[in-house]
Amino acid sequence: MAQLAGIVWTLLVALSLVASQPSANKTPVVSYSTFSLVSDGAANDQPSVRALSSPPPRPAGAAGIHRIIVKLKHPHTEGLARAETISRALQASLSAETTVHTAETTVHHLNSLSMDVVDLPLGVDAAATCEAALLASDEIDICEPDAVVATASGRRLRARAAQEPNRFVPDDPIFKEQWGMASIDMPEAWAFLSEQQQETASGADSVGKGTVVGVIDTGVDYTHPDLKDAMWVNQGEIAGNGIDDDGNGFVDDIHGWAWCDGSENPHIGDGDPMDEGGHGTHCAGTIAATANNQEGIAGVAFGRTKIIALKFLCGEDGRGSLADAVHAINYAVAMGATLTSNSWGYLGSTAYRALEEAIREAEEADMLFIAAAGNDDNDNDGPRKGYPASSELDSIISVGAATRNGEKAPFSNYGLESVDVFAPGTRIFSTMPGGKYAAMGGTSMATPFVAGLAALLWSTDPAQSYCDIKHRILSTSEKMDSLEGLCVTGGQINALKAVTCADCKWTPTEEPTAAPTEVPTQEPTTEEPSTP
Numbered sequence: 122m123a124q125l126a127g128i129v130w131t132l133l134v135a136l137s138l139v140a141s142q143p144s145a146n147k148t149p150v151v152s153y154s155t156f157s158l159v160s161d162g163a164a165n166d167q168p169s170v171r172a173l174s175s176p177p178p179r180p181a182g183a184a185g186i187h188r189i190i191v192k193l194k195h196p197h198t199e200g201l202a203r204a205e206t207i208s209r210a211l212q213a214s215l216s217a218e219t220t221v222h223t224a225e226t227t228v229h230h231l232n233s234l235s236m237d238v239v240d241l242p243l244g245v246d247a248a249a250t251c252e253a254a255l256l257a258s259d260e261i262d263i264c265e266p267d268a269v270v271a272t273a274s275g276r277r278l279r280a281r282a283a284q285e286p287n288r289f290v291p292d293d294p295i296f297k298e299q300w301g302m303a304s305i306d307m308p309e310a311w312a313f314l315s316e317q318q319q320e321t322a323s324g325a326d327s328v329g330k331g332t333v334v335g336v337i338d339t340g341v342d343y344t345h346p347d348l349k350d351a352m353w354v355n356q357g358e359i360a361g362n363g364i365d366d367d368g369n370g371f372v373d374d375i376h377g378w379a380w381c382d383g384s385e386n387p388h389i390g391d392g393d394p395m396d397e398g399g400h401g402t403h404c405a406g407t408i409a410a411t412a413n414n415q416e417g418i419a420g421v422a423f424g425r426t427k428i429i430a431l432k433f434l435c436g437e438d439g440r441g442s443l444a445d446a447v448h449a450i451n452y453a454v455a456m457g458a459t460l461t462s463n464s465w466g467y468l469g470s471t472a473y474r475a476l477e478e479a480i481r482e483a484e485e486a487d488m489l490f491i492a493a494a495g496n497d498d499n500d501n502d503g504p505r506k507g508y509p510a511s512s513e514l515d516s517i518i519s520v521g522a523a524t525r526n527g528e529k530a531p532f533s534n535y536g537l538e539s540v541d542v543f544a545p546g547t548r549i550f551s552t553m554p555g556g557k558y559a560a561m562g563g564t565s566m567a568t569p570f571v572a573g574l575a576a577l578l579w580s581t582d583p584a585q586s587y588c589d590i591k592h593r594i595l596s597t598s599e600k601m602d603s604l605e606g607l608c609v610t611g612g613q614i615n616a617l618k619a620v621t622c623a624d625c626k627w628t629p630t631e632e633p634t635a636a637p638t639e640v641p642t643q644e645p646t647t648e649e650p651s652t653p
């Protein structure tokens with residue numbers, strides 16, 4: 122192994138880095154930028170709409186209502202004028218109540234009744250908003266909290282709720298910049314899992330614990346306010362006493378290990394995987410940043426997974442050795458990680474056996490190896506491939522980067538056989554060292570979305586095998602014309618479908634070793650969460 126230590130790997134570069142924090146403290150409370158006219162079936166459904174517009178009394182503590190129904194005294198038939206009038210009327214009441222909510226507000230028009238349904242930012246009290254709006258504006262005729270999510274009676278209302286899944290929109294100020302979350306239906310998936318957890322008798326204790334993601338990268342700023350609570354802690358180790366208390370061969374390894382320190386000198390490693398470059402901290406944030414803490418961003422598997430910081434890339438250009446990558450994988454296996462997230466690699470014509478052996482060992486421990494496809498705009502089916510993503514091991518999920526428009530990012534590698542699926546990978550906001558946040562792009566940024574989703578799925582049922590999880594993620598991906606032919610699934614991951622799919626259990630159809638890459642053949646049978 123030692124002779125391999127000098128092999129230098131290229132970090133998949135971040136394409137753009139925005140140092141400044143986004144406008145977290147923007148003053149406007151309501152934005153109508155997503156104004157849209159909705160004319161779904163329910164709009165003409167008189168009984169349903171009637172129930173909506175004259176809701177039963179609010180149950181105590183109905184804090185989950187974030188929609189109001191508004192009717193103007195002089196209804197404007199033109200949508201934009203109507204939205205502006207409503208915006209003006211609500212602005213005063215919302216401002217009076219709070220000045221911190223910046224989430225976008227959406228207005229849906231109920232055509233047949235000249236009414237509008239307004240989605241309020243999470244945390245804004247719907248009843249209080251209406252009371253204030255009616256006082257503040259003489260243009261509003263009716264303003265009432267929506268009752269759809271508050272009532273459990275009536276089949277019609279249930280059916281409607283099933284058509285429009287609940288969303289959980291966390292209060293983190295940069296969340297509105299995290300377009301990737303909406304793109305994979307993360308708010309809907311969170312809402313579904315939250316409901317599921319509450320309905321499971323022992324849910325609070327048994328669901329959402331125990332998954333651990335090894336982030337093999339430049340380290341992690343484990344003191345970051347949005348990550349400190351998401352860090353794995355080695356319970357058998359006492360910090361700073363110079364003793365390997367748990368006898369795993371690593372002294373004072375509390376949050377992971379660092380195999381490099383950025384110097385040219387041979388480094389034996391230490392228990393301080395603090396991140397200087399930022400790349401690993403950024404990846405960790407997308408996976409597990411604490412959500413709904415009014416700080417920064419939200420991670421895909423927040424509250425349900427922990428991060429082990431496995432630092433093997435160092436220096437300004439983020440380089441590391443093959444041997445250290447193998448060490449990091451071995452450490453993750455030894456400490457019981459659920460999976461590893463690997464936003465690194467190289468473009469080459471051959472795979473390294475040592476690395477494949479390490480991944481195979483992780484596979485035997487039922488771990489997934491989520492890997493970035495690479496940023497060379499390269500066809501990984503060709504003679505040169507992005508490794509280790511393109512290694513032929515069942516437990517690897519190779520991830521390409523998609524743009525906000527659902528297209529392949531210009532830099533992203535692709536491959537009908539060698540890249541499994543795409544995930545958001547341009548202008549991704551996440552955590553940076555020193556309590557900061559920044560946007561970066563790359564298949565490096567797409568990979569943690571998949572790693573986070575895998576951790577989330579595992580948290581709902583830890584008994585699942587890596588094949589179960591991989592099949593669930595790939596078979597529920599959202600097919601897109603723009604991605605067809607560019608990866609195995611022809612699409613992008615979809616968290617809502619992945620958590621709700623009732624009929625995408627993996628069934629071995631061949632000898633486990635026969636197929637290097639699993640081709641999903643099933644369409645999910647349902648896209649909606651079941652209603653209790």
Ligand SMILES: [Ca+2]
Nearest residue numbers: 365367369371
């Ligand atoms: Ca130890």
Ligand SMILES: [Ca+2]
Nearest residue numbers: 359364366373
């Ligand atoms: Ca110790």
Ligand SMILES: [Ca+2]
Nearest residue numbers: 293411416418
């Ligand atoms: Ca947060």
